[in-house]
Amino acid sequence: MSVPQGRRSSTFTRLLRHGFTDPSAAERLLDTPDLSAVRSDPLLLDALGATADPDLALHGLVRLVEAQDGDPERRELLDTLLTAKPLRDRLLGVLGASEALADHLARHPLDWQALVTYEPSDLHPGVEEFERGLADAADPVSLRVSYRRCLLSIAARDVCGTTDIAQTAAELADLATATLRAALAIAQTDAPADAALCRLAVIAMGKCGGHELNYVSDVDVIFVGEAADGADEGKALQAATRLASHMMRICSETTIEGTIWPVDANLRPEGRNGPLVRTLSSHLAYYQRWAKTWEFQALLKARPVAGDLPLGEEYVRTLAPLVWQAAERENFVPDVQKMRKRVVENIPAGELDRELKLGPGGLRDVEFAVQLLQLVHGRADLSLRSGTTLDALAALADGGYVGRVDAVQLDDAYRFLRTLEHRIQLYRLRRTHLVPEDDADLRRTGRSMGMRTEPITELHRAWRRHTSVVRRLHEKLFYRPLLDAVAQLAPGETRLSTGAARERLVALGYADPSAALRHLEALASGVSRKAAIQRTLLPVLLGWFADSADPDAGLLNFRKVSDALGKTPWYLRLLRDEGAAAENLARVLSAGRLAPDLLMRAPEAVALLGDQRGLEPRGHAQLEQEVLAAVGRADGAEQAVAAARGVRRRELFRTSAADIIASYGTEDTPAEADQGALVDRVGGAVSDLTAATLAGTLRAVVREGWGDELPTRFAIIAMGRFGGHELGYGSDADVLFVHEPREGVDDHQAAKAAHRVVSEMQRLLALPSADPPLLIDADLRPEGKSGPLVRSLKSYEAYYRRWSLVWESQALLRAEPVAGDLDLGRAFIDLIDPLRYPAEGLGEDAVREIRRLKARMESERLPRGADPTLHTKLGRGGLSDVEWTVQLMQLQQGWAEPGLRTTRTREALAAACAAELIPAEEAAILDEAWVMASRVRGAVMLVRGRPGDTFPSDGRELAAVGRYLGYDPGHVGDMLDDYRRATRRARAIMEERFYGA
Structure with a gap:
């Protein structure tokens, strides 16, 4: 309850001045007899006011005094x-920081007496003192x-x-370490027979192994066991x-005194599925044959801490050569690419911005960067082989592998983030990496870090500043030293040697580091x-190239574009200033051959990447107007x-670039999840562009040969994928040509003119x-x-009336006028509608004929040696299977169902x-297969620069197709x-x- 201003006591005012948020409650506590000495001692009030949370400290002091039982x-x-x-x-510092x-x-x-000693030997106790x-x-x-008594003294010093x-x-x-030894001793005392049978070494991993543990954290361990002299190995x-399991339970289980921390052995070979204890030879065999890169990365911090220490030291000594050879492994690059993708999938969306460890610019970014550079350069430089992040970072800076300014900034940011993490955990001794949302928690945390004026505001500002530094340096840490090595701008500075620069480039996915x-x-x-x-752009661009399936191509293409546009004032300014433009360019240049080849023919199209609206496909009318102009x-x-080709080239680049960026995503624009929408957008854009190009070509031919008017009306009818608005980047344009003589022109003259038009086009x-x-x-x-x-409309009518076959009715399902005389085009559609949507559907003979044609196509047209399970067009469940199934329904029911009268497969x-006519579940399965096959065909064209109906055999090209389809590196098998x-x-x-099977 608030106290009126005029009646506030001098104590109340002093409490406010000393940082108490509830001075009324504090005054009542200070009025108790037990705290009379505190109330009368201004130094004690000053000490309370110096704590992170004076209210919490006072409340804790009251409880401590009361607990003395009046003695x-x-x-x-x-x-x-x-x-x-x-x-x-x-x-008081402990009481104000930790409930x-x-x-x-x-x-x-009586445990407060653990805080009494204040001798030099007490400042930095080691394992022996804790034991x-x-x-x-x-x-x-x-x-x-x-x-907890030992923890009190650590927290007090902190x-x-x-x-x-x-x-x-x-x-x-x-x-x-001391606790693990004590727990193992208890386990051995409880089971002396087991202790006599074996040698057991406990290897600390993670933060414990690296001498950088949190207040509350899982303690990661690996167990190594050997038989004692004369003992059977199996027993x-x-x-x-049994000893290892007992030791883990002693530390992990909850008792009336709570728990200590979980002991986690999941970093062992095979994780949860592997045996808890292995012999040294079994460990060695696993790491030689099966281990992944992240497992060698984890071993950077391996340190024997308990049990049979000579056995533990032998374990570390035996595996060390494998750790430092990890960067030479065949799968190192894809493993690194996977690890470099930030693991945030399991973080709830509302918590991502509060995550100190896994969030953008968090602790994991610093630790990963340091560990990767250790793996790359620690092979030859023994000074880098530290399990402690800050020590390793300092060694990397001393060796010239990281810029000194970068290292200082990263060290400062890491210390801040770890301190923040510690102070948050210390409050309730709970494992968390989330910055609190409650103002009281934020205020206490900020004050614990020395922020006293506006602790909440100051804390947020400092936190954002440090995470921003980490995000900015995370990529530059890998690549800026490479630039320093080649730019030679700072004589006397420690720089990467050429050999070290090549090593780093190879480790980050560059196949030709010299180039x-x-x-x-x-x-x-x-x-x-x-x-x-x-030099400002490249450190970030190089990281984006390294995330692609072909970093070398990305860098080479960037050099070509820069050579072509480097003297153009707007080019580098665009990349430097226009948000996502640089990242968009990096993704496009490293995604395959098609888009870069188009860009090399029209480098000024880079400007399209600076604005999201610049990547939106243009409509048919707008394209046709520009082409005709x-x-x-x-x-x-x-x-x-x-x-007309120049317009087509630019628009193909616009479409392909938008497709790549939408598939990969950027920091500003996440990857699109709706694969069907991507297919529809590309198919519509390429089909509209093809229609506009044909319209322009037709106009050019007519103007050259006849001036303003052709002696016959002329229309182009799109067929197949063109008519279905489903063209891919490398698709042919299936068409029919139809003409109709103008009044006063004889049929022969009209037909001759129409044939000449088609031949010239x-x-x-x-x-x-x-x-x-x-x-x-x-x-x-x-x-x-x-x-x-080319035929006249009357000729088409006569043919279809007398000779039309069922396959032609099926083909006409995709017919749509796209250029030329649109009235003539519509007349052609009126002519063919009764053929493609026959009244009462198809007869049994027609259905059998369609099935026969499909079976014949499957047996005769699939290329020899092609895998029928991976051929996107003619293979099992591919485009042809889905399209013929849909088209049969259109032929049978189109007369009765207006919605089926469409040229588009997915729409039909x-x-x-x-x-x-088909259950929703089955329709979804057909749609998924058709979309996936279409995406694969598009990916092949984007990656190889030429069309293909099956997955590439080249490993790098296959990986690039996988990246386009949303698969992480190393997951082409998936x-x-x-x-x-x-x-x-x-x-x-x-x-x-x-088939009715």
């Missing part, structure tokens, strides 16, 4: 020692009490600033396993403004078609060009290759599902399994729905 001697000793500044500051340790003191009121502190612990309960974060973490690791390992260094030197050397900007300005048909579009070809395929016309390229499948699974399910539905 005059205890109370007199406490009162006397409270006047001694070192003890007073340490005791959990205040609870311990209330239960064990003495735990010597009386004979069971799990007493071990917990002794452990909160009073006697030790820094590195010393505190080392003391916690030493206390953990010895069983005995060692990469040459590119870096060409881009970043010199004192020009251009080189200075490149470009054709109109050209001199002659060939120049006109070249102009084919010639112009077939002219040699570095652009992706646009081939016109008219084989779906009446009589196929034997029939005339959805309409069939809505009309209950991609192939998923594809086979999806298409196998689609094939089963096709066989039932299409």
Whole structure:
């Protein structure tokens, strides 16, 4: 309850001034007889006010005083020692920072005496001192009490600033070591027969092994066992396993005194599924044959701590060569790429911004960067082989592997984040890496770190600043020293040797490090403004290239673009200033051949990457208007078609770049999850662009040969994927040509003009060009290759009336006018609608014929040697299977269901599902297979620069297809399994729905 301003006592005012948030409650506590000495001692009030939470400290002091049970001697000793500044500051500092340790003191009121000594030998105790502190612990309960008593002294030195974060973490690791030894001794005492049978070594891993433990953390261990002299190995390992399990329970189980910390042995070979204890030879065999890169990374911190120490030292000594050869392993690069992807999937979305450990710019980023550089360069440089993060970082800076300024900033950020983590955990001694949300918790935490004016605001500001530093340096840490090695701008500075630079590039995925260094030197050397900007951009760009399947291609392509545009003022400014432009460019340049090749032909298209709206596909009308305008300005048909190709080139780059960026995602734009939407967007964009290009070519031919008007009306009808708005980057344009003589023009003259138009369009579009070809395929016309390229509308009518076959009705399902005389095009559609949507559907003979044609295609057209489970077009459950299934439903039910009268496969499948012609589950399976097959075809074209219907055989190309499809490095096997699974399910539905199997 608040006190009126005029009635506030002088004590109340002093309490407010000393940082109490509830001075009324504090005043009532100070009024109790037990605290009369405190109330009258201004130094004690000053000491309370110096704590992280004066209210918490006072409450803890009251509980401690009350716990003395009225014993005059205890109370007199406490009162006397409270006047001694070192003890007073340490005791109140702990009480103001840790509710959990205040609870311990209330239960064990004499343990405060552990804080009395303040001698030099007490400042930095080691394992031996802690072992003495735990010597009386004979069971799990007493071990917990002794452990907390030792923890009191560590926390006191920490909160009073006697030790820094590195010393505190080392003391916690030493206390953990002593505790593991005490727990193992208890286990051996409880089972002397087991202890006699075996040698058991306990290897500390993780933060305990690295001498950088938290207040509350799992203590990671690995167990090594051997038979004692004369003992049977099998029985010895069983005995060692029982001892290890008992030791773990002693530390981990909850008792009336709570718990200590969980002992976690999941870093052992095979994890949870592996035996708890292995012999040294068994460990060695596993690491030689099966271990992954992260397991060698974990071994950087391995340290024998308990049990048979000579056996533990032999374990570390035996495995060390394997640790330092890890960077030479064949799978090192994909493993590193996987590890470099931040593991945030299991963090709830609402907690990501509060995560100190796994969040962006968190502790894991620092630790991973340091450990990776150790693995790469520690092979030759023994000074880097430390298990402690800050020691290793200092050694990397001393050796020139990390810039000194970067190392200082990273050291500062890491110390801040670890201190923040410690102070958060200390409050309740609970394992957490989340920054609290409650103001009281934030205030206490900020004050514990010396922030007294505006602790909450200051804490948030400092936290964001340090995480920002880590995020900025995480990539530059790997790559900026590479630039320093080639730029040669700072004589006298320690720089990476050429050999070390090559080692680092190889470890980060660059297959040709010598060429990469040459590119870096060409881009970043010199004192020009251009080189200075490149030195700013490249450390981040190199990281994005390294995340791709082909870093070398990314860097080479970037050099080519920079050589082409480097003197253009806007180019580097765009990359430096326009947010996602640089990352977009890096993703595009390293994703395959198609997009970079297009960009090299039109480097100015880089500007499209600076604005998200620049990557949105343009509509058919807008494209056609631009193409026709470009054709109109050209001199002659060939120049006109070249102009149309220029528009097509730029728009293909726009579409492919948007596709790549949407698939990979960037920091500003996450990867799109709707694969079907990506397929639809690419298919629609490429189809619209093809239609506009054909319209421009038609205009160029007519203008060249006839001026303003052709003697016959002329229309282009899209067929196949073109008509279905499903074209891929390398698809041919399936078309039909139709004409209708103008009034007063005889049929022969009109037909001659129409044939000349088609022939000239084919010639112009077939002219040699570095652009992706646009081939016109008219084989779906009446009589196929034997029939005339172009017919009049009346000729089509006569043919379809007398000679049309069922396959032609099926092909016409995709017919749609796209260029030329649209009224004529619509007349053609009116003509064919009764054929493709026959009244009352198909007869049994027609259905049998379609099935026969499909079976024949499967047996004859699949390329020899092709894997039918991986061929996207003709393979099991691929595009053909899904499309023929959908088209059969359209032929049978299109007359009755308007929704089926569409040229688009997915739209027709959805309409069939809505009309209950196919269950939703089956429709979803067919749709998934069709989308996946379409995505694979698009990926192959993007990666290889030429079309293909199956997965590439080249490993790097296959990995690039996997990255485009959303698979992490090293998971191409999962991609192939998923594809086979999806298409196998689609094939089963096709066989039932299409063949009636």
